[in-house]
Amino acid sequence: METELAIVGSGPAGLAAAIEAAKTGVKVTIIDENPRPGGQLFKQIHKFFGSEKHKAGIRGIDIGHELLEQCEKLNVQIFLSTEAWAIFDNGKALGLKHGNNTTEKLNTRKLLLASGAIENPLAFPGWTLPGVLGAGATQTLMNLHRVLPGQRVLMVGTGNVGLIVSYQLLQAGADVVAAIDILPQIGGWGVHASKIRRLGIPILTSHTIKEAFGNNEVKGAVIARVGQDNKVIPESERKLEIDTICIAVGLSPMAELAQSAGCQITHIAELGGWTPMHNERMETTINGIYVAGDVCGVEEASTAMEEGKISGIAAAESLGYLQRGKANGLMKESQESLNALRAGPFATQSKLGKEKLIERFHKC
């Protein structure tokens, strides 16, 4: 099979890139290992922040539908339940495994890796028990598959994911006994924290999980207060009767495809870990391989869409579908949006991380 732009991942970055490229006439093929497109958008049932331009006030799930509709109109080819199990010839070909257990090689002129991020683990005694799972995993189960992982939940981590999933657990009919964080301050936005506090969910900062217990599955957990040195304060332990523990301690970019293709990767804590280096056009150190979204730095869906746009425009230009001047103008627009999105105090880290990443690209 042949295409001009192959995109791995149909989340906000991949879809936005596909739309920009397909608009100019590029033949676009998207591969996604999930049975449904949209990446994490379809489990985001809350209204998104941002400006009008970034579809603010619209629920993630509806943004997903909108982007897909546009892709359909532009004849973007999407293969679902299809895993890119290998990457060949400097990104000029992908090994695909379809859901019906057939394999295929996809040759492509340009490649965009928009494979997103993966939830961070947190190891504590009992963390391998059934009933301990990712907060994102919980979101997938309840918002996509309409099944709760359990009825009484402890949320570990108070970043936006932990806070939002706590709220959504209540919407789905479960109880959240507490959301805890080892740091003295809540990680996520105040509005998300306030939302769950007024529902009666306690937020316990400077708290850690000591262990999960239960024979075959989680029956409870022991949490404890920590001092400034992060060590447990003696006799501050508390037993909670719960059947589910959600781990919400951040995300890491899923950079393995880029790494195996030979793209230079680097560790940037502000972006969540190892990520492929890229330039202002979202191109990696290998010509013709682009990245966009969480795979090159964990941020928001709104930034992922703008990065996706830039990569789609850059790919279209290098394929000869866009004049340089036109492409630069379009990219500049998206770059300005990115700057605005990264201007606030909550984006200081990712802004810094992105600057480091691009700087390292130019140095290498």
Next chain:
Amino acid sequence: MGLRIKNHPILGRDLRKDMVSIEVDGKVIPAYEGEPIAAALTASRIKVLRKTKKQGEPRGIFCARGICTDCVMTVNGTPNIRTCITPVEKNMKIETQEGLGKWREEPK
């Protein structure tokens, strides 16, 4: 309270109708065709999906997106199937996987 979310303030009512039967370690449970096997098992409160090879520890759903491989089970005689991303089919036979699992040829 069941673990299936029948009505939801944002997602609305669950409009899926007919359920099929699948067999888990010899026990028949209801499931929706096309939903991940692990979702159907969770709804029936089956959380232990496999036992590890060395220590025989129980494991269940962890990432729910096909990456961590902790939810692998033996499905229709084939071991190491990621149940969090494998859709339910009518009359599937699912077994808790012990260790690396055993292949069982389907009767032809």
Next chain:
Amino acid sequence: MLNMLRSSGVLSEQELMELPGVPPMELVEKGPVAVIECAEMIPCNPCEACCPTGAIKIGDDINNLPIIDAVKCTGCGLCIAACPGLAIFVVNGTHTKSEALISIPYEFLPLPNVGDQVEALDRQGKKVCMAKIVQIRNSKKFDKTAIVSFTIPKERCMEVRHIRLS
């Protein structure tokens, strides 16, 4: 700065009153007026965009905190459902002599019914008094964020921010 919010998820009274989206008490008492409990610079502006009277101002930098113009605000409540952070409430201190009318975003099932007596909760989820449901708005435009209005004793109007069905 915002120590209470950051460590507990609840704005202290002082943190609250310093917000540009929260009108001074004497204007709240004269309501109806939107009380925008948005304290952090998040890139977001649907409240400004949805306001029919131009009473909410954010300006060019979408990270700015929203500023409420209590005189322009009619208390229509469109911003309640538009705010992705569910941080906007409308307080009407002049509903009756002794009661205030509070309108909140509500995204749970079941919805209460008009006339129901429900528990009124403060920002920490604690019951502070009873509330009587007066109106439920759930139009398509609000996209599943219902706006529930209820009456409570006037002196609780800056405390009560949620309800629990008894």
Next chain:
Amino acid sequence: MERRTQINEEKDIILCRCEEVTQKTIEKAIEKGDDTLDNVKRSTRAGMGLCQGRTCQRLVAKILKDKTGKPLEELTPPTSRPPFRPIKLDLLAQEGNKSVERK
């Protein structure tokens, strides 16, 4: 950020969920001289199971960083090789046959 990826200090716990490799085993390997993620992986099997280190790699990296004092910037993740997702060998064989036929 990093303070959250705490690792338990009292009990020995499994870090690599697939190969059931514990924290102490990994620490011992580092004490014996394994100073890269690849070396730890080879000597302990942490990251060699079905998921290929997609869950434990970050935990192992943290221990390696703490024990050797090497910043994460100086560590490289273990070599990433296909298949990136579990795939049956007979499928790969079919793919191989197809490319032979094409030639």
